[in-house]
Amino acid sequence: MSRKLTMLQAIREAMDQKLTDDPRVMLLGEDIGVNGGVFRATEGLIEKYGAERVVDTPLAESGIVGTAIGLALNGMIPVVEIQFLAFIYPGFEQVVSHAARMRYRTRGQFSVPMVIRTPYGAGIRGPELHSESVETFFAHTPGLKVVVPATPYDAKGLLISAIEDPDPVVFLEPTKIYRAFSEEVPEEMYRVPIGKARVVQEGSDLSIFAWGAMLRVAMKAAADIEREKGWSCEVIDLRTLYPLDRDCIIGSVKKTGRALIVHEAHKTAGMAAEIIALINDEALLYLKAPIRRITGFDVPVPQFSLEDDYLPTEARVKLGITETILF
Amino acid sequence: MTKLYQVLTPEGELAEDISGRITPDLMIDMYKKMVLVRTFDRKCIILQRQGRLGTYAPFEGQEAAQVGSAMALRAGDWMFPTYRDHAAAIVHGHSLVRVFLYWMGHSDASVCPEDKRILPQCVPIATQMLHAMGAAWASKLKGEQTVSIAYLGDGATSEGDFHEALNFAGVFRAPVLFFCQNNGYAISVPFSRQSASRTIAQRAAAYDIHGVRVDGNDVFAVWLTVQDAVQRARVGGGPALIEAVTFRYGAHTTADDPKKYRDQEVLAQEWRRRDPVDRLRRFLEKQGLWNDEQEAAWQRQVGETIESALAEAEAFPKPQPADMFAHVYAEMPWHIREQQQELQRVLNEGGMQA
Numbered sequence: 001m002s003r004k005l006t007m008l009q010a011i012r013e014a015m016d017q018k019l020t021d022d023p024r025v026m027l028l029g030e031d032i033g034v035n036g037g038v039f040r041a042t043e044g045l046i047e048k049y050g051a052e053r054v055v056d057t058p059l060a061e062s063g064i065v066g067t068a069i070g071l072a073l074n075g076m077i078p079v080v081e082i083q084f085l086a087f088i089y090p091g092f093e094q095v096v097s098h099a100a101r102m103r104y105r106t107r108g109q110f111s112v113p114m115v116i117r118t119p120y121g122a123g124i125r126g127p128e129l130h131s132e133s134v135e136t137f138f139a140h141t142p143g144l145k146v147v148v149p150a151t152p153y154d155a156k157g158l159l160i161s162a163i164e165d166p167d168p169v170v171f172l173e174p175t176k177i178y179r180a181f182s183e184e185v186p187e188e189m190y191r192v193p194i195g196k197a198r199v200v201q202e203g204s205d206l207s208i209f210a211w212g213a214m215l216r217v218a219m220k221a222a223a224d225i226e227r228e229k230g231w232s233c234e235v236i237d238l239r240t241l242y243p244l245d246r247d248c249i250i251g252s253v254k255k256t257g258r259a260l261i262v263h264e265a266h267k268t269a270g271m272a273a274e275i276i277a278l279i280n281d282e283a284l285l286y287l288k289a290p291i292r293r294i295t296g297f298d299v300p301v302p303q304f305s306l307e308d309d310y311l312p313t314e315a316r317v318k319l320g321i322t323e324t325i326l327f
Numbered sequence: 328m329t330k331l332y333q334v335l336t337p338e339g340e341l342a343e344d345i346s347g348r349i350t351p352d353l354m355i356d357m358y359k360k361m362v363l364v365r366t367f368d369r370k371c372i373i374l375q376r377q378g379r380l381g382t383y384a385p386f387e388g389q390e391a392a393q394v395g396s397a398m399a400l401r402a403g404d405w406m407f408p409t410y411r412d413h414a415a416a417i418v419h420g421h422s423l424v425r426v427f428l429y430w431m432g433h434s435d436a437s438v439c440p441e442d443k444r445i446l447p448q449c450v451p452i453a454t455q456m457l458h459a460m461g462a463a464w465a466s467k468l469k470g471e472q473t474v475s476i477a478y479l480g481d482g483a484t485s486e487g488d489f490h491e492a493l494n495f496a497g498v499f500r501a502p503v504l505f506f507c508q509n510n511g512y513a514i515s516v517p518f519s520r521q522s523a524s525r526t527i528a529q530r531a532a533a534y535d536i537h538g539v540r541v542d543g544n545d546v547f548a549v550w551l552t553v554q555d556a557v558q559r560a561r562v563g564g565g566p567a568l569i570e571a572v573t574f575r576y577g578a579h580t581t582a583d584d585p586k587k588y589r590d591q592e593v594l595a596q597e598w599r600r601r602d603p604v605d606r607l608r609r610f611l612e613k614q615g616l617w618n619d620e621q622e623a624a625w626q627r628q629v630g631e632t633i634e635s636a637l638a639e640a641e642a643f644p645k646p647q648p649a650d651m652f653a654h655v656y657a658e659m660p661w662h663i664r665e666q667q668q669e670l671q672r673v674l675n676e677g678g679m680q681a
Contacts, residue, residue, distance in 0.1 A: 057495070058491070058494050058495060060487075060495070065456025065457075066454060066461065066491070066492070067458075067461035067495050068461060069456075069457065069458050069461055070458040070461020070463070073446070073461065074465035074466060077467055090487070093451060098451075098458065102658070105437050106437050106438060106447060106654075108438075108654045108657075142663075143655055145656075147332050164655075166658075167656050246661055246662070259478045
């Protein structure tokens, strides 16, 4: 059976079901217990599972991540919530120096199966440092997996996969679409595989790659362009940023001969650069036009009076599509 | 709390009665282990000078702190050492071979024996304290009677993770021990510049956990203190912060020159008077538990043990370039597999040309 859920509800259901399913799973974070998390992602779970499994921690991000590493070493499966992605900076060392490297350093003897969930991205009129999109930091770190859902269905299935994954997963939840829409989500536990992209819409003239909240912007732009100019865009939700789904990306570019990447992270050394390099390696001679990227700008994410100007808009994406196809 | 707990004086006399608490056999065992690790440490410096080891972090002077604390643990307890705590790791069950391999830059070095829980030497400062806290918390949640011990130096007490770990430990009452070897210097910075608090142990009060300050060159005091803290922790008595006051005679690492930042001769001489190994030997000899003959025999055995471990380490199969790609993930992703193949292809072609 399925019902319509928002992404937040789907994420909560994934945690709820894994807490029931596996006694090793526990949640840790600031305000996640009694308060149910600042976005209410964990609402009701402390009542159901108790304060030993849904743990309000002291306000200390390194403490949360570092402690979770120890818990994972000793047989637990911690699911950490960091309130906002930029709040992870005090815990960054624990993520990159330890969580990502423990398996490697011990030649597989010790590992840290854990998930770091965090809302990320702009578009909710948040204060400074509540809107960052720095997925590159994690996608640049061998040993981590980086997952970004763009729909409620995927959010549930990907989070269940992340909790069951033997390696540490950074799970980035696009804040802007937490509650923006609902869709049918099956009640039972199901898995969406990590490392697999999804072709959201087939097309023949151009491949658009996006993830998180930007997927909706890409979809809208593609629909408008089709209506206005008759061009058909293939839209792909990458879902996992590290490791990338190479086959899906290259297969699509070989078919359409053109590519556009849309992300809200800063342009320089953003994920788009990596995707362009991948296409260059694997499908250069299929290209009919240079690959373009529509991204956030190389400025600190501005406060919200300029947030909409920072974020890629449908207009910018449409311009990118047009320039690529008319090249 | 600022009082320094001491049992065995530098002259090798007992400051308190320990009969029934430390058996003669245990005393001899402590001594033998301290001699082993001191000889090992000295050997490592020589090997580094010969270019057979990379940069090495010596611990001479800290034998009582490391050996005494590690001997107070049980086999199933979790140990989170720093890069200066190979003596503790060896005592808890790590092999000399692997410790040699670590300083030889070998990728297999941090694998500990299957039934041991000794984590890799931690390089970032104080970060391992949180891992120990988490592992201890898991023990508590699972109802296991195991404890976790994190080793740290005085410099670590300035790091945020030190405070976060103590705070978490206090809040969740985990069976975790934070064992600080205050050797007076964080590389070149003296403790007076590291912290305005007169002792490290007094910091325990801020987190409402058990805190003890102990003569780190007194193996009896260290062992009794850690033993007591371990027993408390095992039965739900919560965490402890132990400050073992000690000194490293040598450099921070073989890449460092301590003469630049401390009066090496005066200080080292002063601390030699309080030497942990000599102190115990004086005591054992006075008790008739040790003599020159036993010393010579043990020195010989230690020498052989170390030479044999070194031979094994130097004969250890050299890692293959392909090995660097293993164990990044449980399952190798496509891009790492292809990079592995790419390197192999180049190596193969290079081989063909040669």
